[in-house]
Amino acid sequence: MSKVGIVANPASGRDIRRLVAQAWVVSNQEKSALTARLLRGLEAAGVEQVLYMPEPAGICPKACQKMGSTRLRVCPLEIPVSGGPQDSTRAAAAMVEARVGCIVTLGGDGTNRAVFKGSGSEVPLLPISTGTNNVFSEFHEGTSAGLAAGLLATGRTDRDTACTRSKVLWLHDPSGVVDLALVDLAVTTRTFIGARAIWEVDNLKELFLTRAQPWSIGLSAIGGFVETVTAESPRGLHLVFGPGGRRVTAPLGPGLFREISISAVHQLALGEKKPLEMREPVTLAFDGERDRLAVTGEELEVRLSSEGPWVVDTARAATAGLRAGD
């Protein structure tokens, strides 16, 4: 049976950047409407079952109400709901176990990080941006995204043809991998997690990037103003911030430019490990969100890997999938 998973994050696009920048709001009503279009695309591609993450806003059930009749069997996963990012991780793991052919995410980079923690790298992701600073997830129209995901899930195209393998930054302590980032891992001297987002640069100490893109917004853009590293480039970038360095003014958020001094730029090779200098307590931010406190002397290393999630290229998936049906 052809199956697709949907993880729609009801909390994405709500954070403090609505106050400190000109960030937009994607309402959960719009996410439901987008999901309804997505489901129509999946239906048109011949998908039989959709498994979705249950969440308090009821994005998928409301999408089904909007659709009316459908041939799709749209079913909630039977998993506990806590209202936190662990729900996305738990849902993704359950979807992999149920053998979905693709997981479509509605959220930001943080949502996809949580999903990848549960999905691992075998099942491709199709990330639709409904967050704030989105580099990993992109703006897609629901209908065509559904068609692309459906063509992949029904076997009309395959992963190698329709998908691109992305990179990942693994955070290691002496016990092994303890966390990950899909786009950026920042070390900040801010001493608490608080509102999570990063909108000021004075606390930034180091930045590791899988992508440095001047056309993006967020931390990736800082690297992009030094040199471009795309999703496909077989390398990453490591920036160290400090006075007297090269100054760049990059868009840290929607409509929010900040100047920062970069004291050192290092190339980051695939497989290369870089230790973090832990001379003071720091907060680590993953994909733009402060999420982990680290104490002085803690042994932590960052490693760039090519073993990130497979990501559906909607144009390639639709082109190859529809050609196969000729």
Place this chain on the structure above:
Amino acid sequence: MNLSQDELRSMYRTMVSIRNFEETVKQAFAKGHIPGFVHLYVGEEAIATGVCTALRASDTITSTHRGHGHCIAKGCDMNSMMAEIYGKATGLCKGKGGSMHIADVGKGMLGANGIVGGGPPLACGAGLTSVVTGSGDVCACFFGDGACEQGTFHESANLAAIWNLPVIFVAENNGYAQSTPATYHCAIENIAERAASYGIPGAVVDGSDVFAVHEAAVEAVKRARAGQGPSLLECKTYRHHGHFEGDQQTYKDDLYKSVSQGKDSIRDFRALVTQHGWFTAEELDAIDREAEQAVEEALAFAESSPVPQVEEVTSDVYVSYP
């Protein structure tokens, strides 16, 4: 923004003072010592603390029927607060307001309010005063998720937007309007989304995390003081006790209960600051004892205070105009 030791100490003291005050009120109410109803703020301490530490003394707040925490965070005297709750003549309102009508204008606390949604129009008045007088003060308007369905909230948000008033609307979304779940009474999951309807920014923060609330409040206050107008902060939180004391809370579902038990801003604060070595557990314990002692003194003050005289019943009811 990093916080100084003094600021952190003050935040902690405020949160434990609120917690102690409320647990003491709970016991006193159970013994029948307090007239009327009380609605306790336990579980929501981080919101009042995080917001009020972003304010200056001349800024104002409006409150709700669950207002003790707001009063303490804005600096009201706990002796006079407890006396007010006891209905004593030494209370902040001479014992004639009680728990739901405590006010201390001198501290910028413009009043708890027995009317759900009663605060937002008052906050607009305070904001307009600031604009007219050019004081640069802002008003933080606390209200619950139930108030978000009242016309007063919508009218006030619109008024504050069109007049560009320095008001920070702080929605304390604890998931229940009395016993009605927000999932039933609110058509959308995030109250903050309603800000867009009035052309003002709205953000959601974890109301159990004093750092998250404070960071967002600092930014909202900065905007308001700079003449950039109102904003809406939705603080997702959990009410640990019932709507009122005596409430059996049979309406709370298992998920709410389990998540609520895992949320404790005071416990989380202690864990963070001791992990970083900013405070020792002993230093925090000492603050706990100080707070306990201050509340015990407040209780003794209230219990030993006189009730208002009968002849005072009509005084302070009407304002005399020249």
